[in-house]
Amino acid sequence: MKILALETSARAVSVAVTENGVALASAYQNNGLTHSRTLMPLVENVLRGIGLTARDIDLFAVSTGPGSFTGIRIGVAAAKGLAFGAERPAVGVSTLAALARNIAFADGLVVAAMDARRAQIYEATFRAQNGALARLTPDRAVSLEDLSRELAGATLPIRIVGDGAELCAEFLKACGVPCRIAPPHIVMQNAVSLALEAEAMPENAYLSAQDLRPLYLRPPQAVPLRERLNGISEKRKESAENVRTPCERPEKGALPMNGKGTLHVIDHPLVAHKMSILRDKNTSVKDFRELVSEIGVLITYEATRDLPLTTKTVETPLCTAEVPTIKGKKFAVVPILRAGLGLVDGVLRLVPSARVGHIGMYRDEATLEPHVYFCKMPKDIAERDIMIVDPMLATGGSASAAITEMKGRGCKNIKLMVLLAAPEGVERIQKDHPDVDIYCGALDKGLNEHGYILPGLGDAGDRIFGTK
Ligand code: PRP
Ligand code: URA
Numbered sequence: 001m002k003i004l005a006l007e008t009s010a011r012a013v014s015v016a017v018t019e020n021g022v023a024l025a026s027a028y029q030n031n032g033l034t035h036s037r038t039l040m041p042l043v044e045n046v047l048r049g050i051g052l053t054a055r056d057i058d059l060f061a062v063s064t065g066p067g068s069f070t071g072i073r074i075g076v077a078a079a080k081g082l083a084f085g086a087e088r089p090a091v092g093v094s095t096l097a098a099l100a101r102n103i104a105f106a107d108g109l110v111v112a113a114m115d116a117r118r119a120q121i122y123e124a125t126f127r128a129q130n131g132a133l134a135r136l137t138p139d140r141a142v143s144l145e146d147l148s149r150e151l152a153g154a155t156l157p158i159r160i161v162g163d164g165a166e167l168c169a170e171f172l173k174a175c176g177v178p179c180r181i182a183p184p185h186i187v188m189q190n191a192v193s194l195a196l197e198a199e200a201m202p203e204n205a206y207l208s209a210q211d212l213r214p215l216y217l218r219p220p221q222a223v224p225l226r227e228r229l230n231g232i233s234e235k236r237k238e239s240a241e242n243v244r245t246p247c248e249r250p251e252k253g254a255l256p257m258n259g260k261g262t263l264h265v266i267d268h269p270l271v272a273h274k275m276s277i278l279r280d281k282n283t284s285v286k287d288f289r290e291l292v293s294e295i296g297v298l299i300t301y302e303a304t305r306d307l308p309l310t311t312k313t314v315e316t317p318l319c320t321a322e323v324p325t326i327k328g329k330k331f332a333v334v335p336i337l338r339a340g341l342g343l344v345d346g347v348l349r350l351v352p353s354a355r356v357g358h359i360g361m362y363r364d365e366a367t368l369e370p371h372v373y374f375c376k377m378p379k380d381i382a383e384r385d386i387m388i389v390d391p392m393l394a395t396g397g398s399a400s401a402a403i404t405e406m407k408g409r410g411c412k413n414i415k416l417m418v419l420l421a422a423p424e425g426v427e428r429i430q431k432d433h434p435d436v437d438i439y440c441g442a443l444d445k446g447l448n449e450h451g452y453i454l455p456g457l458g459d460a461g462d463r464i465f466g467t468k
Contacts, residue, residue: 004043004057004082005195008035008075009067009095010114010163015042016191017050017057021199023192025050035074043078054086059206061198063189064092065215066114066122066139072214084209091198091206092215096124096139098194099161102186104128108157109136111179113164116141121164123147127156127423133200134427136443138262139215144168148175150267155445161187202434263426264302264439271298271441275419279457285466289342292391292419292464295441296346299417303387303439304350330383336361336390336402337374339461343389343417357381359388359405361398368451370398372405382410391460393421393440394453396428403433419460420444422453 002024007014012030016023027042047053062079065072076092083090096112103110107129114122120143125136148171151158158179160169165181172179181187274291277283283291308327313320333347334340337360348354360374378384388402399416406414414436416429421440424447429438444453452458462468 001058001199002052002056003059003061003195003198004047004054005061005093005191005198006039006043006075006079007063007098007189007191007194008039008071008078009063009065010071010189011068012188013038013042013071014189014191015039015046016195017046017052018192018195018199021196023195026190026192028190035071039074039078043082054082057082057086057088059198060086060088060090061093061195062090062212063095063098063194064213065095066116066141067095067189069214069216076212076214080209080212083212089206090209090212091201092212093194093197093201094124094139094215095189096122096162097126097133097135098197099189100124100126100128100133101193101197101200102161102190103159103182104133105131106157106159108159109151109154111147111151111158111160111168113160113162113168115164115167119143121147121168123164123168125150129423134423134430136263136423136426137265144171146267148172148177149269149272150265151177151179163188262437263421263430263443264437265421265443266299266302266439266441268298268302271295274298275441278419279455281458283463285463288463292342292460293346293349295419296343296389296417297349298346299419299439299441300347300350300387303415303417303437329385330380331355332357332378332381332384332386334359334377334386334388334402334406336388336398339392339464340388340390342391342460342464343419347387347389347417354387355381355384357386359402361402363398363451365450368395368397370401372401375405377409381406382412384411385413385415386411387415387417389417391419391464392453392456393418393425393429393438394447394451395422396425396432399425400428400432403429403436407433415439420453420456422447 002019005016013035014028016026025046027046029038060079060083062075079090099112100110110126110128112124116122120141123142124139126133127136159182160179161182165187169179169181274295278291309324310327311322312325314323331351332355333344334357335344355378357377361370361372363370386406393399403414416436417439419441421443448454
């Protein structure tokens, strides 16, 4: 497959043609001229140099953000025109995912960071392993303080790419988080990495020229509550759909994150503190059980951010007011037995009307393969939004099998909530069920030879029920 990639998200502009992962030609210009003057001549030169025309291209890729608004609009407009003229699909690539690809060969954590000003960076964290990248966060606007808290204690080496790398590295080091900036020749955006990222994307991410659009990141206050209410005008609704915010995932289908379900690691001091007590082997069964439930409440709070709202009229002691109210969505919480039971109470405290389905699953201790031994669901389960809960996502086998079981019963909108996740489990869910978002209290280092999460908290079921 031949891909023509346009990278215009920052001061430099670059263009590349790749074929099946190999760069055929590329050009880069960084002389301060506006992209509207430099981009199309570069495209022409690159194609002419290898004896191709736009009609020989199979896919047009362009960075759709984050980055300079004007630069991205120029790149997207050019890609739309090229794709339309050549009657080929186009694909919008996250600038941060393309940046991470620059350094995918170095195993560890990759932080792609762009300076967003106003004391924030546009950022996404990935895990690089054997040249493959697993996304750990969505593209987001985040403060350096929040990022350093998230990365504190990470045991994998941290490498930073992007025009925010220096800013970010200085701050992290000052907070005692060791990290390194990628070498200068691969620290910035380039069209070859963009093309390689486009090649790794699933075909269902390809768009018609007409549907290709920039994706703007904004801090959460840029999406006023009003815009999430029913009464918003169609025009405003459309622009709201184009805004990605930290911890907030848009309506399904509005913005596929490179075709993958997103991992949301709940970044809150209370969650971090309570998780640390859970890990302590001296924590009593009573305290352990209470903490699991409390963390369940806190994760549910984040995982229900996208519940749709409507309005209703109330009489306050002073006047009549139109006020927001949850739009009566049908919801079910599905614990994976046994240990998942510990989280049900936390979810029900915030969503008391939720129904509860149970799925019994155990891991064969020798093969680590999950086995379903019980399944009892509410009758209308297929019409409900589902939150599968289990404290531990280790190899991901149990959660993946539970999601498959729920999909087999017709469920479409499924989320997974866990206390602790291992990167192996996250990868498994993202591979088997790319439509399912994962919410967790912490992402740990990995698994031991028995499939236990490290540093972990031990056997969650035994600690909740005091069976060992
Ligand atoms: C634990 C845990 C998960 C599973 C995670 O359950 O509660 O369900 O292991 O491991 P995986 O991601 O490798 O599948 P376990 O099988 O120990 O049963 P229990 O809940 O009865 O303790
Ligand atoms: N199940 C647990 O309860 N703990 C682990 O660490 C892994 C799977």
